[in-house]
Amino acid sequence: MNTYLALVKREILDGKNGYIRVPLILSGLALAMVFLSSVGIGELNLVRDIDHDQVHNIGDALNLAQQEEPADLPAAVTAGYWVMSALMWVAFPFVIFFSLLGSLYEERRDRSILFWKSMPVDDWQEVAAKLFTTVLVTPVIFFGVAIAAQLTSAVLLSVVVLFQGGPVSALWPLGLMISSWFSMFGHYVIWALWALPVLAWVLFVSAYASRLPFMWAILTPVIIILAELMFFDTHVFAEWLGRQLGGWQEWAFHDLGQGRHIDGPREALNMVFGAAQWEALKFSLTSMRFWSGLVVAGGFVYGAIELRKRGT
């Protein structure tokens, strides 16, 4: 256990720019924008166009919303907080990609692999720690920062609304917020399992490439797609790639929205934060494609371990 903690700690230290600084800086930026715009919201054209004479600031807007759509407001606020923390999630896939790409490549480039190998840690433990940290610890940190940012925006907005004389309690739909944190994380885990063959491919390239790992990781699938198109005039591989990277949701949620009238943010949110995860899980666990993807992932991870055994 001690070994795993030390390995994960080392990985976080190694990647702290991407794992910690990037989400902190981006969410700080988003918070500053939230705060500045909430103070000055009465001046925004957007709100003026809504054509409510009595709305001059965010406090007024909340009062009005509470009168007219009391049932939907908590959901709207919760969704709003997620939108505010959206900026850092844009960086997230890049952080994952480049962390995996460098994880087994950099240690060979700077020869530190010989130091790591002088320690009683098996190659499979090293590879597992790298994959685990990138795919699971990184999102935990990102979610942690996102949650802190959401709570901070709630505090900032509360202060603003307090001064403007609006309903502060409307800014704290805590129950919904907490359940949204869990369901979003659950959704991420299912997404990551689908994407695992692609993530493991990047890890494999990182162990394989003697130089230019980026080219290997990106060009190989591009060439396969183009070759398939040229010789067979099909795009099976491209479809597979798209499906593993998120396209599966189209099938998973196929029945979800159908025959259902979504009325307002509450129902939309309930659907996204409630039913969707179970649908996704049910769909995934019964999907051959899901399982075959995991088998492919296992192959690449095995390859990465074997390559690391030989690497110096």
Added chain:
Amino acid sequence: MTEYVIEANGLAKSYGDFQALKPTSFKVPLGRILGVIGENGAGKTTMLNAVLGLMSYEGNLSVMGNDPSKERGKLMQDVCFIADVATLPKWMKVSEVLDYVEGVHARFDRPKAMSFLNRTKVPLDRKVRALSKGMTVQLHLAVVMAIDAKLLVLDEPTLGLDIIFRKQFYASLLEEYFDEDRTVIITTHQVEEIEHILSDVMFIKDGEVVLEADMDELTQQFIELMVSPGNEEEAAKLNPISKGTTFGKTTCIYKNIDREELAKLGETRRLGLADIFVATMTGEGQ
């Protein structure tokens, strides 16, 4: 019964057509300091890499009962090494390196490492990247000497260090680290600096182990004779393995010739390891 740390039987390694290490068999007992000496590219690092589980090999190799190519992780509980290049992770702080080793190595004694480091000027809060070459080596040596291993392999450990630190290092290796339950393997170019601490020596040439000997026996085998004037002819009859002149006098090197007999012809002295190495490598010593 002698306990062996390394037992190699027909150990070999080739890259395509090139045989980096020709089939070789040797045993290294516990409680020895073995110097592996050879020119650059002779196969020293190849042999050590096989022992350390860093690469595949042909033949049989057992390091403390383990197959290094399969059980490196387990092996490293009892084995530690410093490769011939700087390998400490440059992005880590000195204290983080110690944290990490403490986390993964049950036999790492942090206070001991600190006591080695306190004798140096290595700052704990500095990144390895920012350390001088000498400090990086000092840090690495402090780490490995604080690990209670049975086998320590040092590949050119003091490269780039000044003479004072090199002397100190070998002194503390002998006094504070080495005991009869450990074996140390050292490769270095600066043979003179280690010959007094070695108990065994191995010469490698072109991927072949050409000599494997006990240090005391070896130095007794080789005798240099400074021939007194007039005795040249007689000296030549005894088949010296090499001949030269110093200060106008003929000097001959002999292998396995009785010292008493040579003493009649002039002044005799023991040969240093470096000279023995040169004599052996030039082919005449065999």
